[in-house]
Amino acid sequence: MQMRKLTPAEEKLLQNFVTDVYGPVYFIHSLPEFIIPPINSKVSRKDTSWRLNILESLMDGDLDITEYLPKHSIPMEKAIEKAKKFHEKWVERFGHSSIAEQHLLHLCVEDVSRLLSGDIELMNRRPAFIEWSQRYQKPTREKVVIPPELEKDPILKEKFLRVWNRTYDAYEKLVRILTEYLKASEEKKEGETEEKFLDRIEKIAFEDARYALILATKTSFAVALNALDLQDIVRKLFAHPTEEAKILGKRIVEQGEKIAPSTLRHLKPSIYQIKVNERLKELAEHLIDTNVQDSSEDVVLLDYSGKGTENTPVDIVVQHILFTYSGKDFENVKKIVKKISEEEKERVIKIAVEDIGEFDHLIDAFKSVRFKFQLKISEANWHQLLRHRTIIFDWAEPTVENGFVIPPNVKKAGAEEILVEAIKASEDLFYELKDKMPEISAYAVTNAHKRLVVMNADLWAFDHFANLRCTNEAQWDIRETAFKMLDMIRNVAPQLAFFMARRRRA
Structure with a gap:
């Protein structure tokens, strides 16, 4: 995310409200809660650091700065030491871990891979995330995470960069072709200015062109969570198979110690966390016949109450x-x-x-009834679906082996070959990585590739999901999936479906 060099005065001001003025990981603190959501919301549609948004709010009159500047003279080191002693007494000695649940934190992570950001959102269901959006913004060529593991193999690293550049070239071509196609095929809405029309079709072009990008593409996210859930996520980052995750875990701890001294304890992953995934993967490979023919359907109703x-x-x-x-x-x-x-x-x-x-x-x-679906959906679709925190998911790892999705506009614009060539280049890289460095092969999967997911939702949660995702404003891919699931519920229980997707009718 874009972060400019600050003036000394800006640095001094910002140091009162963030734990790191320039690093990619930091916590926001000492601001009123009501201002943080608007600051966060700008980022999904604006490629600037949260810190610049904070400065903008502080310096443009949104907030009275003097009201929130610290008024004490206690050195930070002394304050941290006092806090540690307090927590050691009440949290460690007396076991009041609920204190950590009361400690609300606002974490910002910039320039992390799309692969890792999705995994983090699935590590704990309780935190609230907001993410930099590929639907509304165009990533630049330098927005790619090169897995640190590739430093051990310069030739493979060079190939990784070639594939990134090839998929990014395809992305840029698709944006240009789709923009011209949409200019000619889309009609202006009533009262829409030329500028707003061009802005709208540009966003549609971004939305469909991104299917060419790989999961190594950088993104950024902010998350509101308590200290106990942060501990849980950090442990899982340290148990994650990628070096990127472990580096991020260390950075979070370094920054968290500045404002959550001694509540960030017990961060070492257990033997169970480290070994369970590999053990079960080996067992599944032994027990499941790889020659079994999978369903060709993208949406299957597996079970229901x-x-x-x-x-x-x-x-x-x-x-x-x-x-x-x-x-x-x-x-x-x-x-x-x-x-x-x-x-x-x-x-x-x-x-x-x-x-x-x-x-x-x-x-x-309505929570008493559940519906369980198997979905075979694009990574672009999945990255939206996983944000529905009240739904339970089981998910397979990213792969290129389930086929891929071609956006309808790409077909209509005659640009299918451009996307397919990018996808094939990513697949060649995926298989080579899977053979030599399997722990990082998923970085090469594109947004177009399909992932297998089991979605288990009670009717209350599904109603909320359908109400959001069956509207014209919803992205076409997840909207199609939502309507397919809604139709399946309607087939087995029409009395429980007639009131759903009401927002699209409003």
Whole structure:
């Protein structure tokens, strides 16, 4: 992310609010909570460091600086030492780990690979992430992570860079071709200026051209989390197979010690964390026949609550609604639901969602039913899907072996060959890395390549997902997947689907 050289006055001011003025990893602190989300939100659509956004807010009148400047004269080293003694007494000696849950932190990580950023978002479901977006911004050629492991093999490193440049060349060509195609094929919206029209189609071009980029492409993210969850993520970074993750883990600890002294403890990964993935991978390779033919479908409904039993998904939701609002024993409620008509059950559902708006959530009784899907989706799609924190995922590693996705606009613009050539170059590199350095082979996978994912969502979570991803504003790839899943739910339980995706109808 872009970070300019600051003036001495700017450096001095910023040092009050971030742990590192120039490094790629730092924590924001000593600012009111209400200003941090707007600062973070700018980054997904603006290629400047969070620190520059903070300066902008401090110096342009958004905040009264003097209100937040430290008023004490205690040296930082002395303050840290006092805090450590406090935490050693109450956290270490008396075991109050809940104190770490109360310590809210704002971590910023700049210029990390897209591969690692996705893994980090899956390490703990509780933190809230916001990320630099390839949908709205154009990465530059230097925005690539060269895996440190390649320093041991200069020839392979050179090939890695050649493939990066080749895929980036394809990306730039696709942006130009798609922009010209969209200029001719897209119509202006009512009242849309020429400038806004060009800005809109440029974003569409970025969105589709990015399918040529590999997962080594740099991104940046900010995350709000407590100290206990940060400990969990750091341990998993140290257990991660890539050197990039271990380096990032060390940087987070270095910066975290400045504002979370002694709450960042027990950071060494356990033997279990270090060995479990490799052990299970070896076991799976031994037990699973590699010649088994996988499903050709990209979306498969694997299972759902009530499947193969006397209770349908509708029965289960109605049982939980009536239990909640009658206060009667659950087994008695089940017997009553068994006796009432399908029309009466449907009436219960309709009353439970009556007047529900586009920004409303379902009542908790809808969490009683779950739907499990197998998805074979592009990395571009997956990177959006994994942000739905209330959904449970199982996911396979990135690979080139499940095929790839070609965006419809790329086909319509006659640019399919450009993308396919970039994909083939990445696949050649992937197989060579898999043979020589398997731990970094995933860096060569493109956004177009498909990943296998199992998505396990209760109806409450799926309703929220569909409400966001079935709109015209949603990216086309994840929108198609969302509609396929919604149709499958509609087929087995239409009474539980008619109110979904309501935001697109609003």
